[in-house]
Amino acid sequence: MARLLVQLKLRLLLNALHSSRAAKVSFIISTIFAVLLAVGTFLALASYRGKSTSVDLTAVIFTVFAFGWLIAPIMVFGVDSTLDPSTLALYPLRTRKLITGLLAASATGAWPLANVIGLLGVTVGLASGALGLIVAVIAVGLEVLFCIALSRFVTTSLASLLRSRRGRDLAAFMIIPLFALYEFFTQVVPKAAAEGKITAASFTGFDSWMRWLPPGLAAHAIQDASDGRPGLAFARLGALAAVIVVFGWLWIRSLSRALVTADTTTQAARIRGAKLPLAGLGLRGAVAARFWLYQRRDPTSLVYWALVAVITAAVSASSIIGHNRHPTVILASAVFGAAFVGIFHANSAGLTGPPFFLEATALSRSRDLRAYFSGQNLALCVIGAPLVIAVCFGLAAAAGRPGFGIEAAPIVLAGLGAALGLSNLFSAVLPYPMAKRAGTPMLVAAQGYGAYRIGSVMGTLAGTAVAATPVIIGVVQTATDSDAIRIGVMWPCAAVYGFALALAGVRLAAVAAAGKMPELCQVAVRSAMT
Amino acid sequence: MNNESAPGIPSATGLPRYQPATGGLAVAVRGLWKKFGDKEAVADLDLEIAAGSLAGLVGPNGAGKTTSLSMMTGLLRPDGGQVLVNGLDVWADPPAAKAIMGVVPAEVRLFERLSGEELLEYSGRLRGLPAAEARSRAAQLLNVLDLTEDANRLVADYSTGMRKKAALGCALIHNPSMLFLDEPLEGVDPVSADVIRRLLTRFVASGSTVLFSSHVMELVEQVCDHVSIIDKGKIVVSGTTDQVRGGKTLQRAFIDLVGPRAHDEEVLSWLGSSSS
Numbered sequence: 001m002a003r004l005l006v007q008l009k010l011r012l013l014l015n016a017l018h019s020s021r022a023a024k025v026s027f028i029i030s031t032i033f034a035v036l037l038a039v040g041t042f043l044a045l046a047s048y049r050g051k052s053t054s055v056d057l058t059a060v061i062f063t064v065f066a067f068g069w070l071i072a073p074i075m076v077f078g079v080d081s082t083l084d085p086s087t088l089a090l091y092p093l094r095t096r097k098l099i100t101g102l103l104a105a106s107a108t109g110a111w112p113l114a115n116v117i118g119l120l121g122v123t124v125g126l127a128s129g130a131l132g133l134i135v136a137v138i139a140v141g142l143e144v145l146f147c148i149a150l151s152r153f154v155t156t157s158l159a160s161l162l163r164s165r166r167g168r169d170l171a172a173f174m175i176i177p178l179f180a181l182y183e184f185f186t187q188v189v190p191k192a193a194a195e196g197k198i199t200a201a202s203f204t205g206f207d208s209w210m211r212w213l214p215p216g217l218a219a220h221a222i223q224d225a226s227d228g229r230p231g232l233a234f235a236r237l238g239a240l241a242a243v244i245v246v247f248g249w250l251w252i253r254s255l256s257r258a259l260v261t262a263d264t265t266t267q268a269a270r271i272r273g274a275k276l277p278l279a280g281l282g283l284r285g286a287v288a289a290r291f292w293l294y295q296r297r298d299p300t301s302l303v304y305w306a307l308v309a310v311i312t313a314a315v316s317a318s319s320i321i322g323h324n325r326h327p328t329v330i331l332a333s334a335v336f337g338a339a340f341v342g343i344f345h346a347n348s349a350g351l352t353g354p355p356f357f358l359e360a361t362a363l364s365r366s367r368d369l370r371a372y373f374s375g376q377n378l379a380l381c382v383i384g385a386p387l388v389i390a391v392c393f394g395l396a397a398a399a400g401r402p403g404f405g406i407e408a409a410p411i412v413l414a415g416l417g418a419a420l421g422l423s424n425l426f427s428a429v430l431p432y433p434m435a436k437r438a439g440t441p442m443l444v445a446a447q448g449y450g451a452y453r454i455g456s457v458m459g460t461l462a463g464t465a466v467a468a469t470p471v472i473i474g475v476v477q478t479a480t481d482s483d484a485i486r487i488g489v490m491w492p493c494a495a496v497y498g499f500a501l502a503l504a505g506v507r508l509a510a511v512a513a514a515g516k517m518p519e520l521c522q523v524a525v526r527s528a529m530t
Numbered sequence: 531m532n533n534e535s536a537p538g539i540p541s542a543t544g545l546p547r548y549q550p551a552t553g554g555l556a557v558a559v560r561g562l563w564k565k566f567g568d569k570e571a572v573a574d575l576d577l578e579i580a581a582g583s584l585a586g587l588v589g590p591n592g593a594g595k596t597t598s599l600s601m602m603t604g605l606l607r608p609d610g611g612q613v614l615v616n617g618l619d620v621w622a623d624p625p626a627a628k629a630i631m632g633v634v635p636a637e638v639r640l641f642e643r644l645s646g647e648e649l650l651e652y653s654g655r656l657r658g659l660p661a662a663e664a665r666s667r668a669a670q671l672l673n674v675l676d677l678t679e680d681a682n683r684l685v686a687d688y689s690t691g692m693r694k695k696a697a698l699g700c701a702l703i704h705n706p707s708m709l710f711l712d713e714p715l716e717g718v719d720p721v722s723a724d725v726i727r728r729l730l731t732r733f734v735a736s737g738s739t740v741l742f743s744s745h746v747m748e749l750v751e752q753v754c755d756h757v758s759i760i761d762k763g764k765i766v767v768s769g770t771t772d773q774v775r776g777g778k779t780l781q782r783a784f785i786d787l788v789g790p791r792a793h794d795e796e797v798l799s800w801l802g803s804s805s806s
Contacts, residue, residue, distance in 0.1 A: 275648070
């Protein structure tokens with residue numbers, strides 16, 4: 001069974017490699033990252049040799065790996081068929097045999113191998129002496145085994161949930177903290193480390209609580225063995241092995257249950273007051289209401305809004321902390337935040353997907369499409385303007401210069417008008433089918449349409465920046481004026497300017513879309529939303 | 531109706547041609563043509579559907595049913611030909627033609643994050659109905675379609691049958707005179723199918739017209755008063771159900787016309803034996 005499932009895993013990997021050019025590129029990139037992870041982790045762990053905090057740092061890295069094993073399968077559920085017990089439920093397999101097979105399949109592939117190689121950096125960084133080396137190798141093996149058992153137990157337990165709508169929604173939201181963490185580690189940490197705010201000593205004391213977690217047990221076992229305490233080292237390894245056995249037992253129970261449990265139909269949520277709002281605004285109101293509800297209920301839309309906030313913050317984050325602060329960059333945050341509201345919506349038919357047919361069967365005239373685009377903009381503006389302005393004010397407060405929030409707000413208003421107008425225009429003239437890629441809730445351009453995506457992203461970004469320039473100049477010119485003038489004059493002027501830009505975009509987009517509704521409909525139908 | 535020869539002259543299949551009922555044509559398709567790359571999906575298709583009829587368009591998979599219906603409803607631009615719905619040219623005046631049509635596509639993909647009630651109301655308001663009227667009609671349709679209890683649930687949580695019924699509600703809310711349905715009962719349970727069938731019969735009885743595609747012959751035989759068989763992008767035969775059947779079951783007539791796909795069954799000699 002183990003051999004069969006390992007072969008299945010390898011076959012799935014090979015098939016993915018041969019299925020399409022995008023899959024091949026994705027596979028190669030994934031392998032490169034796995035190699036980088038292996039080399040990077042090995043070097044990082046090896047570099048701790050001789051440091052007083054080496055065991056703390058090792059425990060932190062072991063814990064991060066366990067956390068990664070916990071999170072990653074939830075996000076990529078559906079990609080790896082061996083993760084879903086329901087795919088094997090029809091076969092006459094005994095649970096224990098199946099467990100062995102699934103364990104072997106889990107350990108197969110570039111990423112598990114990268115884990116083992118990377119973690120073996122402890123043989124250089126933490127272990128010393130023959131006993132230390134032996135214990136280090138055993139500890140790494142047990143750490144990886146623990147990661148697999150933990151990951152498989154959680155995935156199997158959540159299998160029926162992850163097949164449901166709510167489960168997929170839950171998985172979608174996980175990208176937000178991961179994206180924020182990525183931005184934190186690429187923007188904030190390097191600067192803090194360069195200024196000496198984060199050093200190896202910062203991790204001192206981490207092991208006071210982490211040493212009792214399974215990854216901490218592995219790290220401390222190596223240190224105990226290296227310090228000549230073999231009894232304690234093996235006791236720790238024994239405790240870790242016991243934890244693995246417990247998780248293995250829980251996994252067996254969970255798998256036994258999953259194999260004979262039908263897919264749970266989602267506990268259907270009921271909507272309170274299920275009437276569309278904005279009844280008095282005609283077609284524009286209907287479209288605005290639909291978009292408004294989608295921004296609240298659709299996890300992909302919520303993720304886009306969270307990413308707008310993270311991007312707005314990330315543009316300035318590294319410039320408003322530390323000794324050399326440049327709060328003027330907050331104005332760039334305002335432009336980027338506004339632009340990304342447009343960028344994330346600059347392909348209306350593709351983003352709506354097959355349900356767009358309902359709108360396509362009803363809308364044809366330029367007048368209807370003006371209402372359609374303006375309704376969409378209304379909903380996006382109601383969320384986008386306060387969100388980006390609030391983040392800019394937050395950044396200004398963090399920088400200790402609240403005045404920059406007042407200066408950023410008119411740029412957001414003008415930029416948002418431009419970005420929404422451009423997104424309408426790109427929706428009409430450069431539509432392309434979207435696809436959902438496993439592991440991310442965000443929609444991407446379907447294969448062969450990458451250039452369309454780049455075109456609309458760069459076009460919206462550049463167009464927004466150019467359109468916002470007069471307001472940026474105005475803001476800089478009035479920087480020394482009183483807040484009353486800056487708020488009382490600049491804000492309304494920028495709002496009117498932004499409204500005019502959005503209106504121009506709506507009108508041009510409506511004319512362009514009126515002649516190509518069948519083509520827009522075909523783009524929507526070809527979009528794969530699940 | 532097949533337009534390859536003059537009315538009254540038997541078609542190439544030997545079956546008599548269907549004469550449109552009085553009251554005119556609800557759908558008149560002439561020389562409809564669509565190519566995808568080198569493949570002719572629809573090849574010079576002619577079809578006439580009399581007003582007030584419940585017509586079926588049947589054919590094997592890949593025959594061009596969905597492509598034809600998409601072009602008839604203004605959702606796919608044809609490479610050539612003309613489509614008239616109640617005398618309105620779908621491709622010359624799309625807004626006017628779309629206003630009198632309702633469409634249910636084969637793969638029903640609706641706005642999943644709206645509730646059933648919100649979805650129908652949205653559909654009505656898209657069609658220009660005042661909000662109050664759209665809400666009222668939505669409630670009535672949900673009742674008739676047996677969806678009232680689930681009106682406040684998200685469409686994402688609906689079963690296939692419920693989605694088909696919701697899509698039918700969306701297509702009917704503006705009271706169209708012509709309804710196009712692509713595989714309306716595929717994957718639908720018998721109870722939901724009966725609800726849809728009764729609603730369609732009632733709709734046609736009021737003088738409206740329905741054209742639906744299917745490859746379930748028994749269903750078409752039971753429900754439709756007119757049938758057109760499409761194969762390789764062309765209408766092979768068209769007429770009343772009895773005319774097309776020609777004394778046989780529709781299934782038999784269909785296979786005779788379209789031709790059975792023969793396979794060498796010798797290779798499955800092991801199948802059915804008790805040994806593995």
